[in-house]
Amino acid sequence: MKATYLDPTVGQYMLAHTTLPDDVLDALAVETRELTGDSAGMQISPDQGRFLTMIAQIHGAANAVEVGTFTGYSSICLARGLAPGGRLTCFDVNEEWTAIARRYWERAEVTDRVELRIGPAAERLRELPEEPAVDLAFIDADKANYTVYYEILMSRLAPGGLILVDNTLWSGHVADPTRDDDTVRHMREFNDMVSTDGRVTSIMLPIADGLTMIRKH
Numbered sequence: 328m329k330a331t332y333l334d335p336t337v338g339q340y341m342l343a344h345t346t347l348p349d350d351v352l353d354a355l356a357v358e359t360r361e362l363t364g365d366s367a368g369m370q371i372s373p374d375q376g377r378f379l380t381m382i383a384q385i386h387g388a389a390n391a392v393e394v395g396t397f398t399g400y401s402s403i404c405l406a407r408g409l410a411p412g413g414r415l416t417c418f419d420v421n422e423e424w425t426a427i428a429r430r431y432w433e434r435a436e437v438t439d440r441v442e443l444r445i446g447p448a449a450e451r452l453r454e455l456p457e458e459p460a461v462d463l464a465f466i467d468a469d470k471a472n473y474t475v476y477y478e479i480l481m482s483r484l485a486p487g488g489l490i491l492v493d494n495t496l497w498s499g500h501v502a503d504p505t506r507d508d509d510t511v512r513h514m515r516e517f518n519d520m521v522s523t524d525g526r527v528t529s530i531m532l533p534i535a536d537g538l539t540m541i542r543k544h
């Protein structure tokens with residue numbers, strides 16, 4: 328369970344009452360643990376994946392962007408929720424991990440709607456054209472650059488577009504005054520910036536490690 332800041336009994340109850348992932352996502356979770364070891368902890372959780380698919384569906388997302396693909400779990404969840412003809416552009420620096428993602432895009436039958444761009448996302452995101460505007464973005468990469476990714480995406484986001492940001496509660500440490508390391512500081516600064524950004528409406532959701540949903544006016 329990633330929502331370690333919740334009472335474990337409540338957290339397990341919530342997971343037990345959320346629609347389960349399918350066999351492809353289950354197999355990806357197993358293979359990610361086998362092939363990436365401790366890094367597998369970076370993978371989003373099944374409930375978060377369910378939320379991403381449902382938000383993409385509800386929003387009717389047609390031009391989505393993901394920053395931080397790893398072995399592909401969240402990209403499959405987003406791609407499955409896209410509107411007919413929709414596209415997902417994924418950004419990551421790691422060829423080895425995203426090779427696993429490519430294999431699972433085939434298995435999930437979403438390869439036709441997903442494109443991967445390898446390289447530092449702060450550089451590669453700037454290559455995105457202004458049109459068509461992005462209508463849904465998911466940020467789940469290096470925390471130090473969250474503000475950079477947010478600003479680039481904001482400049483390409485349609486009015487009413489959504490940005491979803493992972494790890495914004497950082498195991499609850501952002502709200503614990505005794506915690507103070509680089510990542511905690513990055514996440515606090517990011518959360519403070521979003522909550523005072525007059526261009527958007529935002530809400531922090533207690534899903535997994537904290538998921539902030541941001542809507543551009």
Ligand SMILES: C[S@@+](CC[C@H](N)C(=O)[O-])C[C@H]1O[C@@H](n2cnc3c(N)ncnc32)[C@H](O)[C@@H]1O
Nearest residue numbers: 369370371395397400401419420447448468469
């Ligand atoms: C938390 S993982 C993403 C997990 C993924 N969303 C999933 O569902 O499994 C973070 C990813 O960000 C990537 N990353 C780290 N720094 C990056 C950078 N500067 N530019 C692009 N990707 C980066 C890592 O290679 C890693 O795959």
